[in-house]
Amino acid sequence: MAVENGAPIIKVNNLHHNYLRGTPLEVVALKGVDMEIFPGEAVGIIGRAGAGKSTVVQHFNGLIRPREPGKVIVDGLDLSDPTVNIKELRQRVGLVFQYPEDQLFERLLGDDIAFGPRKMGVPFAELRPRVQWAMEMVGLDFETFKDRYTFSLSGGEKRKAAIAGVLALKPKVLILDESTSGVDPRSRKDLLGRIRCLHEEHGMTVIFVSPNMEDMAGLVNKIFVMADGRTVMSGSTREIFAQREQLLEYGLGVPQVTEVMHELKARGYSANLSVLSVEEAEAELWKILSS
């Protein structure tokens, strides 16, 4: 199927999934998920623990196959088709897990990052520039780090290395499933900046799963809200965070500065609920106090 211009790169329709199907321990994880993600978008998926976020994104690179009547179409590939080329799919869609540093296994960092593209059959001559590009995208200097032992890296460096390993496949879609959690603020901010750059300057489609609403607000343009295995809200980041009451119902919050605006509104101020950053909040408060 040819992908038309402006068609979604990922389309999820009525997706259901049960873990341990047919056993007494069966757990219903997805009960009807619909999503459309377009090329070049930066999309966030938020939801409580157990809402099904990870289960959904694991469909995107074929780790879990959609079951009837659910459909997942990724970059023109219908994933319910058992003959679909999974290798091709995994090259196009890079998935970074929680604690991706656990995925490092080679002795030398450069080898680890080269592993993916090598297995994808990238010619030897192209490997080096690829690895170099991937390392630079995450802020690891090629010459300094390529021959470092993977176990000697710090937590933040390992995290970056693992992400570089996925980037080396030059995916069209990069999925980060809580991959920015558990590193210190310095590394987290640095990583977020680099992800933003991949999205803004390299046009990569980014799917970001994170419990941190402030990070979410700073990175994505569109948000899907999941609750109890379903997509329950979707819209622009500003639209979603303007609906605090509903988010609270789903066990979610809004960025702290957005919270300030909601509280002001509750106390009778005509506060702008679409505030997402400290700077925007500052301007709004100033407007209120100087009027």
Add this chain to the structure above:
Amino acid sequence: MSADPLIRVENVSFSYNAEGGNPIHALNNVTLQIQKGEYLVIVGHNGSGKSTLAKHLNALLTPTAGDVWVNGWNTKDKDHTLDVRKTVGMVFQIPDNQIVATIVEEDVAFGPENLGVPREILEQRVTDALAIVGLEDCRKRAPHMLSAGQKQRVAIAGIIAMEPACIVLDESTAFLDPVGRDGVLQAVRKLHQKGTTVVAITHFMHEAVEGERVAVMDHGQIVMQGTPREVFSHVAELQELQLDVPQVTALSNAMHRRLPDFPWDLITVDEVVSTVQRLDRRGSAPRWP
């Protein structure tokens, strides 16, 4: 404060040899006292030594120099290692490394059972611990089928069930969603109210607001200490250490620069909102040129 702290960390240094390199000094002459019933938050970057310090609190590590005293026992004294570990329970960063059983209730029961808690009491302890972390419904589930956040709460329940005098949480909220995190923080608050000493290690500065005292670590030393408000008021230093400042504190700082009457050290949403109301009510006459 009582003159008899639960934990005394006295001039502790800890070094280890890196692979083929120079020794790494993870802790550098740290002195710290933790009072009974206190809620202490330790913040700092990876590599700042905060986890290393935490591991000294229940004798997982012993100092290269200096001493750690827990309830009067020196952690170097191997005869009392068990006593120390019964006193100080630890919840680690990654729950998977701490979960041993295949059923949630068995996992929670594992610790107290091995401490010889009789069966009748054990049941109640498991029930109470699961209630505190809000996982009553998951009692019969398999831990590996739970989400990361739920698993972390199982790990915490496993420690709570041992009823230690002090619980050390080593970045145990890193993976929780906002409500899950609130759930754990509430559980920790409940424990603290019941008299348990809490030491929480985190990079989330907004969690530091929970504590009664905050210690900031950098390069193996405690570089700042005080109430959350005292610590957060050092916005410039915190930013220099590249630690997160809560958004509302950053906002109150920015507003203070525009408007000197706006306090610069607010730490909660409610404080900011109340301040806006207070400043806005100062009459309707033009207040600023």
